Amino acid sequence: MSAELIPYITEARPDTGLTNGKIGIWCFLASEVMLFGAFFASYIVLRTSAAEWPHGSSILNVPMATLNTVVLITSSVTMVMAWASLMRNDMGKYRLFLGTTVALGFCFCIIKYFEYSAKFEHNLLPHTHNFIALYFIMTGLHAAHVIGGMITNAYFLVAAPSYLEHDRDLLINRVENSGLFWHFVDLVWIFLFPILYLL
Amino acid sequence: MEARHDSTAHKHAADHGHGHGHHEPGFLGKYIFSTDHKVIGIQYAVTSLFFLMFGFCLMMVMRWQLAYPGEPLPLIGGWLGEARMPGGVMTPDFYNELGAMHGTIMVFLGVVPLGVGGFGNYVLPLQIGAKDMAFPKLNMFSYQFFFVGCVLMMSTFFLPGGAAQSGWTSYSPLANINPGQTGWIVSMIFIITSSLLGAINFIVTTIQLRTKGMSFWRFPFFVWAQFVTSFLLLLAFPPLEVGAFLQLMDRVTGSSFFLPSGLVISGHPLDVAGGGNPLLWQHLFWFLAHPEVYVLILPAMGIVAEILTNNTRKPLWGYTAMVYSIIFLGFMSFIVWAHHMFMTGMGSAIAAFFQTTTMIISVPSVVILAALFLSLWGGSIRFTTPMLFALAFLPMFGIGGLTGLPLGLTSSDIHLHDTYYVIGHFHYVVAPGTVMAFFAGIYYWYPKATGRLMNETLGKLHFWITFLCMNGVFMPMFWVGLAGVSRRLYDGGASYAHGQHVLWLNGVSSWSAWIMGAAQIIFIINFFWSIRGGKAVDKNPWKSTTLEWEAPSPPPHGNFLTDPVVYRGPYDYSPRGYSADFRPQAQEA
Numbered sequence: 001m002s003a004e005l006i007p008y009i010t011e012a013r014p015d016t017g018l019t020n021g022k023i024g025i026w027c028f029l030a031s032e033v034m035l036f037g038a039f040f041a042s043y044i045v046l047r048t049s050a051a052e053w054p055h056g057s058s059i060l061n062v063p064m065a066t067l068n069t070v071v072l073i074t075s076s077v078t079m080v081m082a083w084a085s086l087m088r089n090d091m092g093k094y095r096l097f098l099g100t101t102v103a104l105g106f107c108f109c110i111i112k113y114f115e116y117s118a119k120f121e122h123n124l125l126p127h128t129h130n131f132i133a134l135y136f137i138m139t140g141l142h143a144a145h146v147i148g149g150m151i152t153n154a155y156f157l158v159a160a161p162s163y164l165e166h167d168r169d170l171l172i173n174r175v176e177n178s179g180l181f182w183h184f185v186d187l188v189w190i191f192l193f194p195i196l197y198l199l
Numbered sequence: 200m201e202a203r204h205d206s207t208a209h210k211h212a213a214d215h216g217h218g219h220g221h222h223e224p225g226f227l228g229k230y231i232f233s234t235d236h237k238v239i240g241i242q243y244a245v246t247s248l249f250f251l252m253f254g255f256c257l258m259m260v261m262r263w264q265l266a267y268p269g270e271p272l273p274l275i276g277g278w279l280g281e282a283r284m285p286g287g288v289m290t291p292d293f294y295n296e297l298g299a300m301h302g303t304i305m306v307f308l309g310v311v312p313l314g315v316g317g318f319g320n321y322v323l324p325l326q327i328g329a330k331d332m333a334f335p336k337l338n339m340f341s342y343q344f345f346f347v348g349c350v351l352m353m354s355t356f357f358l359p360g361g362a363a364q365s366g367w368t369s370y371s372p373l374a375n376i377n378p379g380q381t382g383w384i385v386s387m388i389f390i391i392t393s394s395l396l397g398a399i400n401f402i403v404t405t406i407q408l409r410t411k412g413m414s415f416w417r418f419p420f421f422v423w424a425q426f427v428t429s430f431l432l433l434l435a436f437p438p439l440e441v442g443a444f445l446q447l448m449d450r451v452t453g454s455s456f457f458l459p460s461g462l463v464i465s466g467h468p469l470d471v472a473g474g475g476n477p478l479l480w481q482h483l484f485w486f487l488a489h490p491e492v493y494v495l496i497l498p499a500m501g502i503v504a505e506i507l508t509n510n511t512r513k514p515l516w517g518y519t520a521m522v523y524s525i526i527f528l529g530f531m532s533f534i535v536w537a538h539h540m541f542m543t544g545m546g547s548a549i550a551a552f553f554q555t556t557t558m559i560i561s562v563p564s565v566v567i568l569a570a571l572f573l574s575l576w577g578g579s580i581r582f583t584t585p586m587l588f589a590l591a592f593l594p595m596f597g598i599g600g601l602t603g604l605p606l607g608l609t610s611s612d613i614h615l616h617d618t619y620y621v622i623g624h625f626h627y628v629v630a631p632g633t634v635m636a637f638f639a640g641i642y643y644w645y646p647k648a649t650g651r652l653m654n655e656t657l658g659k660l661h662f663w664i665t666f667l668c669m670n671g672v673f674m675p676m677f678w679v680g681l682a683g684v685s686r687r688l689y690d691g692g693a694s695y696a697h698g699q700h701v702l703w704l705n706g707v708s709s710w711s712a713w714i715m716g717a718a719q720i721i722f723i724i725n726f727f728w729s730i731r732g733g734k735a736v737d738k739n740p741w742k743s744t745t746l747e748w749e750a751p752s753p754p755p756h757g758n759f760l761t762d763p764v765v766y767r768g769p770y771d772y773s774p775r776g777y778s779a780d781f782r783p784q785a786q787e788a
Contacts, residue, residue, distance in 0.1 A: 005757055006330070006331060007408070013407050016406060016407065020333045020407050020408075023402065023406055023407065024333070024334065024399050024403045027398070027402050031436070034434050034437035035440060035441060037437075037438075038437060038483060039441055041438075042479055042483065045476055045479045046474075046475065046476055046479065049476045049479075050474045052474075125452070126448060126452035126453060127452060127453030127455075127472060129474070130455055130456060130475055133456065136452075137444055137448050
């Protein structure tokens, strides 16, 4: 139904050179920048107006977070390779790389789980200090984004055969957009990591 | 309830329509889970009209307490329960509940969804010659998120502790400790999500789905207004979402983001870690809420521009200047937010900056208003009902804007802040301003949505009573406010010794509000009666140039019978050497 009503889903509009989805995802990412940007701004305000503020590395687990940084960056690489394999119509590699991306996302969440439970054990809860509270809300919201990205990617892994039957270009577009989101989530972590763990 | 109203409205409309494209979805698919931008627009419009009326009813109850403090409210007082109105007399807590929910409902459940969700959804794709929105399913989800948010917001009235009581601004630390706030935050997260989906959809639709020949400089001004508004929604709402998350953390997990150390409440020190910053909430809130003010007014300006040129039979004066102004306005609206916070102790250097940007942002507003006024010059004006409402918008918005200047200057704000003057000021922008423009829009586009005109006599009666009473409600507030009466007083100023000589004006405001409330019955009758009983018209009853009038009334699924092609700018009225007094955009040269 929508295909006959809505043009420029898979082919770019000549004068803008873009598909609808591409503009849509960039708009969405712009609002995400404002979301996390407001968190970072709140972090600055709270930290500068607080009487005392702990050094991140004295409370948080830096080695685990470093490992998580590596995991996420690797997953961004495999995400691009999945998309590139799809472009070349190499479905075996597409499944391998996209599967790895999802698995690495899962890995990230497992490590996060161990980090969180260690905090719970030591009774480092949001009501003890605003730093801990910020740590939970910022990394928690980021983890929610990781899970969202994992679900989307897992869907494109499972649904790929049916896409290939009727509209391969649509799958390529959507995997690209899903990749943009995944890279963005990765990028947010690149900012979260130093601000919370190192500074 | 609203969904049912909507569905009947659309069904009758469809009876006179021209077929429904290629599919005949069932009742649910056509009216409840529709992805058609027109149905979603009507869903938004009817829901938000219901909430505008509901929010106004809350205020009508409050106005009794303000005019006759401490006296039992006749008749209705008994219905609202002993807990809230013992013996028919309002408790202060209930007054706060009504105030907070009036603001929240009017802004987030009424005006924004009507201006953007209703008019934007219905008119924008038609005006650019699109068959639907770029992401029809997201559009449906947008309405559904909104609807769930509305239901949740209403349900907070029935929760223990009642609805939110901390004003629509939900200032911390008050909002951290008041009951009802958690429900407010959760509802707001749904409404924010809905706005986000809508905003992305509008931007992509405007950029991508323009029909052949529809370049940006051929957009009707309404499309520009919606386009800029979408960017405001897209970029300004996330910081409020952050504020909502942080406040939710404070309330649920006991963190102290907005609670400073050593806070004492009712003589008891609050048992929290402290170290937070209450000003942070205000910054996050107003970073949304100032652009939000422009989200309220820009669609109204767009509507008025359409109706003015159509009824003066003249091109819009200064179209290019208006477009640049509205873009500049949108940009500037992101850097004026702290003028709401002059008196918070944030410091005079910052206040000086925001005072300056506030003075700058008044320039494009004045350019737009002046261009609209000049558009009237030399026109042969048709005083139709939509035109009356659109004309009324001009001085009303003008009063609202000009009375804002003393509030934007830090020194005069010292006297005026938090008085009834402020209430008078922003209501002149939003109520006699935006709401009048929305009425204009409803009367104007009603024949497009139903194929029938609304009754002109009832419309004019509705206009004159509303117009006079609207001023009766808000004009006295300037005097009350200048006398120094605080807007936060539950007794309407009776306890404020220096304001006694102006308190009789509270009665004027209240009676005007009640009469205006009664006058809306005329509108409701006209709205529903005209669906069947209105005068049937062809596709272009107002002899307008823009594309929405090329489609049949009501437009079928997919909107246009043939793809329209645009040959000229939007307002080619009374062209020289042409037989008719208007040349539609889609008319071949």
